[in-house]
Amino acid sequence: MLSTHFDMKDLGEASYFLGIKILRDRANGVLKLSQRTYIEKILKRFNMHNCRSTKAPIVKGDKFSKAQCPQNDDKREEIRTVPYSFVVGSLMYAQVCTRLDIAFVVGMLGWYLSNPRSQHWKVAKKVLRYLQGTKDLMLTYQCTSLLDVVGFCDADFTGCIDDKKSTTGYIFMMAGGAVSWKSVKQTLTTSSTMEAEYVACYEACCHDMWMQNFISALGVVDSNCRPLKLFCDNSAVVAFSKNTRSISRSKHIDVKFYFVKEKVVESLIDIKHISTNSMLADPLTKDLPIIVFQEHVSQMGLLEA
Template sequence: MDDRGQLKWFLGIDFQHQPDGSYCMSQERYVNAILSKFNMTDCNPAATPTDTNTRLLTASAEKQENNQDTQFPYCQAAGCFIYLMTGTRPDISWTVSKLSQFLEKPNTTYVQATKRLLHYLKGTKHYILKYSAKPKDELTMFTDSDWTSDIEDRRLASGYLTTLGTAPISWNTCKQATVVLSSCEVEYLGLTDAVKETLYLRNILGALGKTLNGKTPVYCDNQGTIALASNTSSQQSHETY
């Protein structure tokens, strides 16, 4: 091993060491490379990663055959988005998860949604993650779920984001395998994944010698789910395992 000084570049991610001891992570160079790869360098920026009025559905065989955008390297674009999302961009997590569900037969709408995301990246390529030198040992989890967005198989999408201090350290968006019958069930499944991730991160931080300040708050916006989780926790606290 040899000491090469301050970390500046690692696997497509720029690291900048600030005078106050904090570190900034950025993938601006990687975004520029993506835009150049798909001939979108001079595109106009977009304010959001996806258009809320666009409904992404599976194309029929006839429409797929007549698709004029079949030559667009959709799978390559999705792969680039996944790496970017995993590294420093939790803001595109839901969009990338949605686009990744149709890698085999992307229709024209999905190609347009991919280009829309490239427009968004053009305007937000300067986004960074900043981690302070001495973050407060406060682990916080946020979770949410979407019950009605997929009208084809009715399987929900859920996601979570975890922060340590003020910066995100873990995030995920996925499509659940279970079809549920109420918004409470939707949020409860999402909350389950979030709590599992919270316990995992607490164990890691404990192994690293971090002393967390009490319990980890998990934020959920469904009152039925909160009541159900609180009631379950209260019942279990009176049992011995």
């Protein structure tokens, strides 16, 4: 496609792209993306290449707040000697490219970049220890005759201790692996779980509209032939998205969130309910028990060779 507009030289199949190793198994119809080399590089850079591994970057019950941040110059001086911001920046690139399993904790660590505490530094090192034990995980895609994009959206109501704002998480899957994801703190304060989940649903729908146009332009999937399925584990959100009437308890939700209803009416998006246990976006919004976290990671398409 690009060769019709630019002078280009075909160097054959790509094996590396911006630090991401591309592995193909055409016989079995499998494509894998690995950042093992990049992970080993950052582990060595921060002298963590011989560290003991851990099973999860964050576990159920871990909580962090600004109250933990240094309150005087002496304590701030202590933390200035550690490369906290460099570690978080390095982790950010990994989670953006293939390691969505650390997206939530890396986003949380980013909240304290301006004034971190030793506790936050310990968590950053724990993420490195987690990568030490899981550097062989690869984002894996399987050949399939049905290239549908399926979305999952979730929210952690008032997850932030400091300002009581919720966390949005969404993930889009295709061919057995994640193709797009996000974990971010919401910009507005919601007053119920339903509202927090609806905000997450809106964010996912906006991204879905962009992604459908992008995929259609590639000509790989006819994304306009059927509505995209978006799964949510909150039944009230599913009902509200299909209800054309306003509900008194939700009137203060900004008008832009009626965008979701509009797309449902236009049959561009089909919002369906799913059980919380099957919600793939859960690790993008909150800390989970280790076993549950590991199950979700594999279901996202992060598999070992």
